[in-house]
Amino acid sequence: GAAILAAAALAQGVRLYPLAQAAASAAADAESRHLLFGYAGLETGEIAQAMARVHAACRQMQEASPGRAEVCLSREEASCGGV
Numbered sequence: 001g002a003a004i005l006a007a008a009a010l011a012q013g014v015r016l017y018p019l020a021q022a023a024a025s026a027a028a029d030a031e032s033r034h035l036l037f038g039y040a041g042l043e044t045g046e047i048a049q050a051m052a053r054v055h056a057a058c059r060q061m062q063e064a065s066p067g068r069a070e071v072c073l074s075r076e077e078a079s080c081g082g083v
Helices: 002-011 044-064 066-071
Strands: none
Touching: 002 044
C-alpha cells in the first residue's frame, strides 16, 4: 500500500510519509494505505510539480504491476484540485 507508493514517489524525487511511520501516536492503528503529503514549505507550483511526479510514479507502478492500481492516484486526484 502506502509504503510501496512512497518508495515509487521517492524514486521520482518526492518524499511521502506512510502514516504508520509518521504518526506520533497510535501508529499501530494507522491504515497501511494512508500517506502524508508534507507541503507547508512549498510554493503552489512546486506542489503541482510534486503531484505530477507522484502521478508518474503511479503510472510506472501500474505498468509494472497492473494489480497494484488500487494504491495509485487518478490524474484528477494528482492535480491537487487544479493547482
